Amino acid sequence: MLNLLNGAGNYRDPxxxxxxxxxxxxxSEAQRESNARLVDTYAAELYEAPAEEILAWAHEHVHGPLVVTLSMENTVLAELAHRHLPDADFLFLDTEYHFPETMEVADQVEHRYPRHRLVRAKAVLPRPEQDRVYGPGLYRSNPTACCRMRKVEPLAVSLSPYIGWVTGLRRADGPTRAEAPALSLDHTGRLKISPLITWTLEETEEFINDNDLIIHPLTRQGYPSIGCATCTLPVAEGQDPRAGRWAFSAKTECGLHE
Known part of the structure; x- marks a missing residue:
């Protein structure tokens, strides 16, 4: 018989x-095979390609719905997708642990890009119910489980209508992403397209300023990488941009890109 309790206060096993x-x-098998052929044919060619070229390629070669995942840390990907992927949806993982500023950016994105439907994905359990079932502060006692329930699983469910997803991954974001491809397959056989993959933090800032984009105010207050408010700290100048993420643990990734 499966034991659902972890023995600590009769809370459920996370x-x-x-x-x-x-x-x-x-x-479908046909979709999986088509996606695999695209990766086999174009992944090497797109590895160092500019963002505009990668998105133009997607618009021309991907025959099926795409969704653009947005963390709201910045809106560069929203702007580029607006220019090159006019039919794509936007997807935001509303973990219910975000900074208020992040939620404000999401609202501004929805207003600025009305042509794109903004899907706000949430976990099965609202935040108070998660505390009741799994114990308060799961993000600290078991951050991997918290990320799985509030990010990984909602993303997985939300990707179901799409043949591929567009991400904001950058190789400059840290050593775990240093060799990430611009085009690959995820474990479901969907295309994973990362047009910003070669961008530096400085290039990102330049694009934001040159195009008068929506600015997340915390990026001007020492937060170069922004996740949930409970698990994100500011970093010192010159530190790894993701050094403030899960600084209380050895965790470095939320699981979305593993």
Missing amino acids: EVSPEGPTETRPL
Whole structure:
């Protein structure tokens, strides 16, 4: 018999997710094969390509719906997708642990880019219910489980209608991303497209300023990488941009790109 309790205050074992959908619907075999052919043919060519070229390639070669994932740390990807992927949806993972400023940026994005539907994905359990079922402060006692329930699983479910997703990954964001591809397949066979992959933090800032984009105010207050408010600290100048993420643990990634 499966033991759902972890023995600490009769809270549920955080390795057991709440009842509800947690996975992405499978693609058809034909879709998987088509995506694999695209990666085999174009991944090397796009590895160092400019963002505009990667997005133009996606608009021309990907025959199916795409979704653009936005952390709201900046809106560069929203602006580029608006120019090159006019039919793409936007997707924001509303973990219910975000800074208020992050939620304000999400609202501004929805207003500035009305042509793109903004999907706000949430976990199965609201934040207070997660505290009741799994214990308060799961983000600290088991941050991997918290990220799984509030980011990884909601993303997986939300990707079901799409043939691929566009991410804001940059190789400059840290050593775990130093060799990330611009085009690959995720574990479901969907295309994973990262047009900003070669961009530095300085190039990102330049694009924001040159195009009068929405600015997340915390990026001007020592937060070059912004996640949940409970798990993000400012970093000193010259530090790894992601040094403030989960600084209380050895965790370095939320699991979305693993």
